[in-house]
Amino acid sequence: MLHYNPHLSVDCVLLGFDGEELKVLLVQRNPSDEEGEYNDMKLPGRLIFEDEELDDAASSVLLELTGIKQAYLRQFKTFGSISRTSNPRDVRWLEDAVKLKIGRLITVAYMSLIKITGRLNTLSPDYSAGWKSLLDLPQLAFDHNQIILEAQKEIQHMAQLDPTILFELLPAKFTALQLRRLYEQVYGRQLDVRNFHKKIMTMPYVVPLDEFETNVSHRAARFYKFDKKRMIKG
Numbered sequence: 001m002l003h004y005n006p007h008l009s010v011d012c013v014l015l016g017f018d019g020e021e022l023k024v025l026l027v028q029r030n031p032s033d034e035e036g037e038y039n040d041m042k043l044p045g046r047l048i049f050e051d052e053e054l055d056d057a058a059s060s061v062l063l064e065l066t067g068i069k070q071a072y073l074r075q076f077k078t079f080g081s082i083s084r085t086s087n088p089r090d091v092r093w094l095e096d097a098v099k100l101k102i103g104r105l106i107t108v109a110y111m112s113l114i115k116i117t118g119r120l121n122t123l124s125p126d127y128s129a130g131w132k133s134l135l136d137l138p139q140l141a142f143d144h145n146q147i148i149l150e151a152q153k154e155i156q157h158m159a160q161l162d163p164t165i166l167f168e169l170l171p172a173k174f175t176a177l178q179l180r181r182l183y184e185q186v187y188g189r190q191l192d193v194r195n196f197h198k199k200i201m202t203m204p205y206v207v208p209l210d211e212f213e214t215n216v217s218h219r220a221a222r223f224y225k226f227d228k229k230r231m232i233k234g
Contacts (some may be wrong), residue, residue: 004047006100008050008106010058013151016116016131017169019178022185023131024148025065029093029141042141047098058110065129073110076154079143080106090142111151113168157187164205167226174211175221176200205230
């Protein structure tokens with residue numbers, strides 16, 4: 001029989017880009033009663049089992065939500081403030097869910113960059129999941145708003161060290177506008193269009209294609225692709 005550790009959990013910040021905005025995948029807490037007291041949102045995550053590795057727990061959360069078996073998950077920060085469980089409402093919900101007494105609860109946060117494509121493969125019937133804009137987040141359970149804020153700082157740091165990680169968020173073919181908007185979303189500021197196009201020209205791993213947008217009311221934009229081999233050679 002599997003037993004939860006009542007003091008340790010994992011939470012996953014799954015970031016995606018829809019061509020316009022950076023978004024985070026949230027799940028809905030099920031109501032514990034007919035009045036729907038807990039009908040709000042949180043990051044996907046759970047308590048770990050006593051005999052379970054942290055990475056395995058985070059991977060299982062991602063698999064259950066998206067059906068992705070081998071996605072890159074980066075452990076980026078641990079949250080252990082005593083105020084994490086200061087809200088009786090949050091503690092009551094978790095105790096109802098796992099049938100355990102919850103005291104101080106430490107969570108290890110993971111982050112993954114995934115493409116927003118198609119329909120989510122939500123395997124668990126216990127909750128619904130959906131993408132929410134980072135610019136318009138509701139008040140979430142526990143300290144999950146703070147965890148997401150720290151994840152945003154982490155992706156900025158990662159992109160400064162290796163800008164090519166951002167291509168994990170883009171479709172196989174993308175426009176210069178999509179790439180620029182992604183940069184603007186990550187760094188939180190508008191970029192000059194001409195300067196950004198010049199910047200693209202200095203990226204040997206961004207390859208222009210002989211393909212253009214179709215069925216658009218504006219001038220059709222050229223598509224580009226990310227060539228990882230050129231990045232490695234460079």
